């Protein structure tokens with residue numbers, strides 16, 4: 001059993017405590033020792049560098065690579081899986097060794113990574129997006145043409161449901177297909193042309209059934225939730241994380257604090273919609289208008305949630321924006337009042353906690369899996385972080401560098 005020691009660097013252990021000099025020893029895919037003056041069979045010189053735990057992105061869509069309606073219609077069905085392989089590699093290159101896919105990735109993609117068939121971060125997957133008729137996940141267009149973000153296939157069943165009974169069936173169908181988490185839309189969204197992000201979707205009775213079905217199989221629910229009533233419905237139902245949270249108010253923040261609900265801000269998502277349009281993407285006017293409307297409101301809401309102490313985990317909605325630019329989110333989080341250490345904690349230890357993986361991942365501590373990122377220069381310089389990644393280790397194996 002080879003023991004590899006990372007020597008002479010600073011260590012960010014994931015908990016938000018400050019950078020400190022330490023060596024880190026790994027063996028057999030695990031961290032075995034953290035401290036001064038360690039030795040081993042092999043050494044990685046980390047002088048002038050910082051070690052971070054493998055990073056997380058808690059909201060990606062690895063099978064989504066473009067928003068443009070025309071290209072979504074024209075791209076051959078199976079092309080998305082090859083794009084996913086490329087997207088996963090780009091994500092891993094940033095030091096992101098674990099992602100939560102919030103609709104699109106199916107069990108085959110997850111297994112291909114686990115088996116080493118393609119390089120990428122390990123995945124927690126929702127498979128589909130549970131939506132009511134006319135909701136954020138309904139691909140219907142006024143022409144009658146349906147253009148969902150992810151087309152159904154045998155491993156990715158439909159997430160459309162109306163009423164508690166259908167909700168139960170859809171939840172069970174997605175869990176059967178391998179969902180680790182169920183993703184539901186409790187409000188409209190920016191990228192759905194026919195709804196309003198402020199309006200609620202699904203009734204409390206429907207959401208109760210969903211949360212109960214997930215819990216029966218040891219799983220949890222994440223909610224695409226932008227409008228404040230839909231956010232509150234999600235929190236009351238016991239949903240574990242609110243994604244986006246654009247129109248959070250003080251009462252919603254208070255409820256999230258009381259129940260320990262997580263917030264995954266995805267601040268970069270509306271920015272990326274606007275960029276795509278400025279670069280010539282053909283998106284319906286309603287989508288463009290909504291994206292422009294929400295950017296400032298979103299940041300202000302997230303700033304208040306951070307100030308109040310809501311639990312934050314990093315997520316980007318990549319797929320809406322280009323894969324491989326995920327770390328842009330970190331500087332935006334800092335801009336909403338988080339210290340660099342708090343941002344990195346939200347991208348490591350806290351994210352692992354949200355995903356229920358904190359006994360295995362998210363920190364640099366003996367016993368945990370050896371996911372490590374070697375960063376050149378100042379790891380707290382968040383705008384520069386993406387360009388400073390030198391090595392990425394996953395389960396004790398050098399994956400990038």
Ligand SMILES: [Zn+2]
Nearest residue numbers: 059061102317
């Ligand atoms: Zn998303």
